[in-house]
Amino acid sequence: MLMSLLTLLRLSFLTVMVIIWKGDKLIDGVPETLDMLRSKGKRLVFVTNNSTKSRKQYGKKFETLGLTVTEEEIFASSFAAAAYLKSIDFPKDKKVYVVGEDGILKELELAGFQYLGGPEDGGKKIELKPGFLMEHDKDVGAVVVGFDRYFNYYKVQYGTLCIRENPGCLFIATNRDAVTHLTDAQEWAGGGSMVGAFVGSTQREPLVVGKPSTFMMDYLANKFGIQKSQICMVGDRLDTDILFGQNGGCKTLLVLSGVTSLSMLQSPNNSIQPDFYTNKISDFLSLKAAAV
Numbered sequence: 364m365l366m367s368l369l370t371l372l373r374l375s376f377l378t379v380m381v382i383i384w385k386g387d388k389l390i391d392g393v394p395e396t397l398d399m400l401r402s403k404g405k406r407l408v409f410v411t412n413n414s415t416k417s418r419k420q421y422g423k424k425f426e427t428l429g430l431t432v433t434e435e436e437i438f439a440s441s442f443a444a445a446a447y448l449k450s451i452d453f454p455k456d457k458k459v460y461v462v463g464e465d466g467i468l469k470e471l472e473l474a475g476f477q478y479l480g481g482p483e484d485g486g487k488k489i490e491l492k493p494g495f496l497m498e499h500d501k502d503v504g505a506v507v508v509g510f511d512r513y514f515n516y517y518k519v520q521y522g523t524l525c526i527r528e529n530p531g532c533l534f535i536a537t538n539r540d541a542v543t544h545l546t547d548a549q550e551w552a553g554g555g556s557m558v559g560a561f562v563g564s565t566q567r568e569p570l571v572v573g574k575p576s577t578f579m580m581d582y583l584a585n586k587f588g589i590q591k592s593q594i595c596m597v598g599d600r601l602d603t604d605i606l607f608g609q610n611g612g613c614k615t616l617l618v619l620s621g622v623t624s625l626s627m628l629q630s631p632n633n634s635i636q637p638d639f640y641t642n643k644i645s646d647f648l649s650l651k652a653a654a655v
């Protein structure tokens with residue numbers, strides 16, 4: 364394995380990483396590994412499908428954990444939603460209905476888009492008395508659906524009306540992750556469950572901006588002016604991280620310290636094979652002495 368990591372370190376210019384913390388705890392060896400990769404001239408960016416925070420809010424989290432990471436190096440799916448709307452010149456006089464948390468609102472605001480919904484709609488209830496009809500804003504031109512701990516029937520109905528009744532209204536998903544790891548005790552329903560509700564009610568498929576879609580990879584290759592073949596995607600999930608790297612034409616490294624175990628990787632039911640795998644991100648440190 365060491366030989367393979369060495370090859371990787373020689374090849375990759377930019378390393379896209381995701382496995383930095385578990386809950387609010389840094390994974391062992393992460394600060395030293397990041398320092399070592401940077402000292403070898405590797406450019407690092409951090410990509411997450413978690414849309415609950417903006418890049419600025421993630422920046423604060425990195426800071427709290429004692430890591431120096433700039434906003435420019437953070438690519439969250441909250442940002443991807445706003446960047447996608449920018450990339451298609453989404454009209455500034457149209458509005459975005461948000462099913463999700465604060466991070467999406469913050470990024471839309473920064474990008475200069477008008478929005479409604481988000482946490483504010485979390486407490487809203489529907490009273491189904493005879494003749495009740497929910498009004499919706501006809502200026503909504505996009506519905507963005509992300510992970511939302513305050514998901515409710517009001518939001519599903521509101522967003523569904525926008526998608527079904529406003530001509531040309533876009534349906535954008537930050538990710539379709541089946542499960543997420545809100546606690547270390549079990550897996551929890553992920554953003555895919557919120558997106559799935561809208562797929563059911565609208566009979567439409569969303570445009571996904573997070574992993575494993577290629578939008579973020581294209582975006583960052585463009586931003587840093589590098590070839591995707593120079594990028595190595597490092598992650599702990601096969602169906603998001605590794606597929607994201609593969610879909611983007613990058614090298615991929617799976618670390619087994621997160622959600623994927625060796626038996627899952629080697630299961631005959633798994634069709635996603637990374638270029639390399641290793642136990643933990645700090646295995647890179649064993650290469651310290653090597654001439655890279």
Ligand SMILES: O=C(CO)[C@H](O)[C@H](O)COP(=O)(O)O
Pocket residue numbers: 381410411412413414510538539540541542543544552553554555600603
């Ligand atoms: O949105 C989510 C659930 O759908 C999670 O936050 C997401 O799965 C975490 O993603 P990553 O492993 O990329 O940080």
